[in-house]
Amino acid sequence: MEITVKSARRYVDEIPAPLTVAGYWGGELTEEAKKLDTKSGGQLSRVLDELKYKGEFGETLLLPLGEQFVLLFGLGRKRGVSLETVRRAGAKLVHEITRLGFKEAVTETFLAEKFGKKQASYALAEGALLGAYEFKKYKSDPEIKKLRLWLARSSGPAVDRAEIVAEAVNYARDLVNEPPNVLTPAELGERAKELAREAGLEVEVWDERQIQQAGMGAFYGVAQGSVNPPRFIQLTYRPQAKPSRVVALVGKGMTFDTGGYSLKPSESMLTMKCDMAGAAAVLGTMRAIARLQPDCEVRAYVAAAENMISGTAYRVSDVLKSLSGKTVEVLNTDAEGRLTLADAITYADREGAESIIELSTLTGACVIALGDKVAGMFSTDTRLGREVQEAAERAGEKVWPMPLEEEYREMIVSNTADLKNVHGRSRHGGAIVAGLFLAEFTEKPLVHLDIAGPAYSERPHPLGPAGGVGFGVRTLVELLSPSPLNEE
Structure with missing residues (x-):
């Protein structure tokens, strides 16, 4: 329409x-x-x-x-x-x-x-x-x-802002709904470049050689099994004056996920084109931020890849060296997103982000816990977590705070490497363990939003048709550029 x-x-x-x-x-x-x-x-x-x-x-x-x-x-x-x-x-x-x-x-x-x-x-x-x-x-x-x-008898500024935010959400939806044979990692990189040209953002997209040279061994380990090479996407918005703060947005960018050698059942692959919904939300947010022009600096990072099976694909028991220097033993190749995100989070930290907000369709455990309408929020910083939750409430998106239980950290300690990417055969606390894993790769305030439930709808929902929902865009925009409309 x-x-x-x-x-x-x-x-x-x-x-x-x-x-x-x-x-x-x-x-x-x-x-x-x-x-x-x-x-x-x-x-x-x-x-x-x-x-x-x-x-x-x-x-x-x-x-x-x-x-x-x-x-x-x-x-x-x-x-x-x-x-x-x-x-x-x-x-x-x-x-x-x-x-x-x-x-x-x-x-x-x-x-x-x-x-x-x-x-x-x-x-x-x-x-x-x-x-x-x-x-x-x-x-x-x-x-x-x-x-x-x-x-x-409406407010013109309110309608104008609604148009900006809704357009950004629908842009994210378009990305999620693209078929995976079209939206490869390279194509996602090209879409990011096009977005940057249109919106006046800074952009840099690394190819597989640059990713390897940078030392992103966890990210590249996941990507190495596909004939479609990975891309590391970086977008930056800078305000005209000195920024009030520097915030990094990290989005999971798996453009298709078979599970690798820990192969998914075929019915579970039907929605795996949505495994880059976190990346789509981050890119959609940058589209809106460029138009709203808040006083903070916003940097977006996407490690885009496919998780496939081939003679070059990574295996269970492989050990990967991450950008942080920490080594990770792979116990499940279908827990690939956290490996790509680990290097993206480390990079965002090193580039000077004061805080990091990460979005990913990360775990089925979070869907079991909260269903398909609510995202799980895991925060290493109480103040930042409260900011994100309040922004979500104002934006009309459902986010629920979840614990990062430190006693569970021992479940990701490996006998072979520094860490392991899953906690073995037990399925208990899977979403928490994934959040703890991500927290290992930065000392900066981090909020991890597990959007595996609300990112994609297999049937029509109150605000749109089946397919990509664009979840997270409204929350991030409200967080980074709070609406003046809340002040009547």
Whole structure:
């Protein structure tokens, strides 16, 4: 769907459009809907009484009103309503409007009286832009619907910011949804270069020779089994003035993961094109940061590779020397992400990052613990962890703090090398052990977000279709460039 969201200062009944959307909340018409009802001589009220319309969330009722149509949109009960209600209403609304065949509509800004005009405008616009996302690049004859949606009495700056953030999320979704024969590590490097040219970012992409020369033995060990060579991607945003702080973003960039010789079952490979969702989130964030221009310096690092099987692939019992100098015994080749991330985190540390935020589809254990809607957050620094969690709450993404239990560290100590990449045959505490492993490669404040659950959806979800979700972009943008809209 091609959608344009426009802000307007006028009331909903003052903007000419073939369709006017009004809300029904808590069993009664909203103030904007009441104005339409008065203008129609009580026609809306009479129809509602006759049809016993309840206005459950997402329930719609299309009515003719003079030369226009009015679409009543149910917002559900007042109890438990939140900005997420508004965001999901925006996503659902755009599909209902296009299903009815309208190409232009005006809607009231739902629940602005409760949450304030700025926040309600932002949530509604963001929901509409995210909900309209489709990935039809490889369809032979795709049907692309178009919609122009006016938000009555909305905040222009809020709508503008929503457009920037939603575009960044959808960019990340596009990357995740690309087939792995297209989005190889080299192609991901090219996409990063293109992003840098468009956004005015600094960029450097290393090839396999440079990766080896740098001493990234853990990263290259994973990558060496594929005919598609690895790439190490570096993007930098610098503010015009002296930066308030220097933050590194590290994203897992496995463009396809077979599991290597610890081979995955075939059904588990069906979603493995999403194993670079952390990288996609980091690149999407950089796209938004370049436009929002915060006062901090932001550096992004992606170790892009494929985990394949061949005569040159790494094996169980191999020992790899990481960039940090620490050696790692490989006990499971399907625990490859933490090896690539180890070198990326070390590099980010050495380049002068004051804090590091890392995102990865790292463990099935985290999905078992938190399901497919919530990311696990592991932090070595209480203050940074709190910052990330609060940013996620403001952004509308679900992040839950998890422990880095030091008593479990002995589970990754190897008899052969310094460390081992998994804790043996036991599956207990798998997500925690993975976080402890990553923490071995920096002394700087580190937040590890395990997004294995919410990064990819195998069925449609409230803010989009099946496929890449773009999880993490909204949280990182809110962390690095806090929205002024929170201050009414």
